[in-house]
Amino acid sequence: xxxxxxxxxxxxxxxxxxxxxxxxxxxxxxxxxxxxxxxxxxxxxxxxxxxxxxxxxxxxxxxxxxxxxxxxxxxxxxxxxxxxxxxxxxxxxxxxxxxxxxxxxxxxxxxxxxxxxxxxxxxxxxxxxxxxxxxxxxxxxxxxxxxxxxxxxxxxxxxxxxxxxxxxxxxxxxxxxxxxxxxxxxxxxxxxxxxxxxxxxxxxxxxxxxxxxxxxxxxxxxxxxxxxxxxxxxxx
Amino acid sequence: xxxxxxxxxxxxxxxxxxxxxxxxxxxxxxxxxxxxxxxxxxxxxxxxxxxxxxxxxxxxxxxxxxxxxxxxxxxxxxxxxxxxxxxxxxxxxxxxxxxxxxxxxxxxxxxxxxxxxxxxxxxxxxxxxxxxxxxxxxxxxxxxxxxxxxxxxxxxxxxxxxxxxxxxxxxxxxxxxxxxxxxxxxxxxxxxxxxxxxxxxxxxxxxxxxxxxxxxxxxxxxxxxxxxxxxxxxxxxxxxxxxxxxxxxxxxxxxxxxxxxxxxxxxxxxxxxxxxxxxxxxxxxxxxxxxxxxxxxxxxxxxxxxxxxxxxxxxxxxxxxxxx
Numbered sequence: 001x002x003x004x005x006x007x008x009x010x011x012x013x014x015x016x017x018x019x020x021x022x023x024x025x026x027x028x029x030x031x032x033x034x035x036x037x038x039x040x041x042x043x044x045x046x047x048x049x050x051x052x053x054x055x056x057x058x059x060x061x062x063x064x065x066x067x068x069x070x071x072x073x074x075x076x077x078x079x080x081x082x083x084x085x086x087x088x089x090x091x092x093x094x095x096x097x098x099x100x101x102x103x104x105x106x107x108x109x110x111x112x113x114x115x116x117x118x119x120x121x122x123x124x125x126x127x128x129x130x131x132x133x134x135x136x137x138x139x140x141x142x143x144x145x146x147x148x149x150x151x152x153x154x155x156x157x158x159x160x161x162x163x164x165x166x167x168x169x170x171x172x173x174x175x176x177x178x179x180x181x182x183x184x185x186x187x188x189x190x191x192x193x194x195x196x197x198x199x200x201x202x203x204x205x206x207x208x209x210x211x212x213x214x215x216x217x218x219x220x221x222x223x224x225x226x227x228x229x230x231x232x233x234x235x236x
Numbered sequence: 237x238x239x240x241x242x243x244x245x246x247x248x249x250x251x252x253x254x255x256x257x258x259x260x261x262x263x264x265x266x267x268x269x270x271x272x273x274x275x276x277x278x279x280x281x282x283x284x285x286x287x288x289x290x291x292x293x294x295x296x297x298x299x300x301x302x303x304x305x306x307x308x309x310x311x312x313x314x315x316x317x318x319x320x321x322x323x324x325x326x327x328x329x330x331x332x333x334x335x336x337x338x339x340x341x342x343x344x345x346x347x348x349x350x351x352x353x354x355x356x357x358x359x360x361x362x363x364x365x366x367x368x369x370x371x372x373x374x375x376x377x378x379x380x381x382x383x384x385x386x387x388x389x390x391x392x393x394x395x396x397x398x399x400x401x402x403x404x405x406x407x408x409x410x411x412x413x414x415x416x417x418x419x420x421x422x423x424x425x426x427x428x429x430x431x432x433x434x435x436x437x438x439x440x441x442x443x444x445x446x447x448x449x450x451x452x453x454x455x456x457x458x459x460x461x462x463x464x465x466x467x468x469x470x471x472x473x474x475x476x477x478x479x480x481x482x483x484x485x486x487x488x489x490x491x492x493x494x495x496x497x498x499x500x501x502x503x504x505x506x507x508x509x510x511x512x513x514x515x516x517x518x519x520x521x522x523x524x525x526x527x528x529x530x531x532x533x534x535x536x537x538x539x540x541x542x543x544x545x546x547x548x549x550x551x552x553x554x555x556x557x558x559x560x
Contacts, residue, residue: 014536015477020474054499064510074532142475142497211258
């Protein structure tokens with residue numbers, strides 16, 4: 001871990017910076033990024049108001065009107081990152097938060113299961129078994145509030161995105177593409193292959209912790225029946 | 237205390253200076269598209285700069301004030317019989333009829349005391365894609381009744397020095413309105429600028445771009461010559477920011493505005509200087525913009541200059557409230 005060093009710091013305009021560690025997806029690097037983001041958050045730097053762990057680095061969003069905003073924010077951002085790395089991150093096998101998401105994989109919800117099975121050359125049952133057996137990590141959140149990009153998908157299930165995106169993917173849809181899985185928090189357009197649906201509400205602004213998933217969380221999926229889905233939907 | 241919506245206008249929402257701290261779960265700060273005009277509107281009615289106001293867009297609303305209300309409109313100029321950029325004491329029963337924007341695209345209607353809507357995650361801004369914040373998480377509709385907090389309208393208005401007819405004659409400077417189009421917007425090169433071919437790089441700076449009709453609070457699509465795809469491998473999705481200019485495969489650049497996505501997988505050709513984002517937000521669909529390259533240092537200077545102009549205007553308004 002001590003070997004992980006930023007490749008550089010890229011300005012996102014004059015009010016944010018992206019400290020990049022890797023230009024490709026590397027789960028080891030992402031794990032460092034997640035733990036680094038937590039250390040930076042804990043420092044409560046008054047001129048940094050958002051710390052966003054991304055797939056290959058961490059973005060720091062500034063409050064330029066803060067009295068302590070430095071004259072050289074890029075250098076200061078890099079220094080904070082390097083100090084945080086020196087200070088030490090949480091142990092790699094720190095279990096972190098573990099979240100279990102119930103998912104109904106039945107045909108009514110698994111809009112693209114048959115096609116995924118065909119592309120992966122597996123039976124639909126085997127696709128479900130492999131997806132539900134996986135242990136995932138939230139690598140980055142974005143696209144929509146509460147929308148988590150999760151790594152750890154079985155390599156056999158790594159199929160490309162749909163050729164044409166759906167105009168509306170139902171809220172709670174569990175989908176896969178390439179080597180990641182996502183859950184759509186709202187009914188929005190999207191191009192990932194939908195293989196199930198969770199009755200859980202992924203993002204609710206009225207909750208004190210609005211998002212069900214947070215960066216770095218470990219996630220497991222638990223297969224449930226349609227009856228369980230409906231019961232949970234009524235009474236989460 | 238309330239305001240009744242007789243006609244909602246094209247897109248009228250409650251907005252403040254945004255909610256920060258949730259970008260790591262994919263929620264953008266949102267808030268006013270033109271935070272400078274919002275701060276001025278608030279100052280004009282004696283509110284703190286972060287108070288929520290109505291953001292009106294291109295076609296304004298018609299509002300009925302159900303009690304004496306101290307109100308100010310700041311930002312774009314709209315048709316209507318009310319003065320812009322100064323506090324007005326509107327008596328109970330006033331129909332505040334706002335027409336079309338004649339210069340700029342967005343204005344803020346601030347009322348003394350602010351709107352009595354509950355903050356969600358620390359902000360009263362309406363986040364339309366998520367259906368929360370502001371007034372019921374949506375744009376205003378005909379018949380809505382917006383609750384107000386008591387803004388001591390008379391007391392505040394009385395503290396201002398007035399002309400013989402009982403009105404205020406000074407006005408706040410419109411800091412973000414374009415004098416002429418195309419407006420000039422400064423950008424620094426984006427992370428992927430170098431991976432665009434030289435024709436696309438040149439076209440980006442040579443083109444007078446038009447804000448496309450399908451632009452919204454999430455992003456402005458810029459019509460012009462489509463830009464070529466960048467060379468090299470597909471890029472890893474990464475963070476975005478207010479003012480990032482992305483180029484999707486269609487080649488039509490998108491400038492990310494207040495309700496932008498917090499991450500994206502499209503190459504970013506440019507990042508707009510934060511001082512110029514509010515000015516871009518004042519372009520209506522069809523509005524013209526061209527981009528000028530600047531260094532990060534210059535972008536910082538532009539931001540400090542803009543901040544100094546705003547603070548000076550806010551001080552001027554505060555002085556009017558203390559002078560009598």
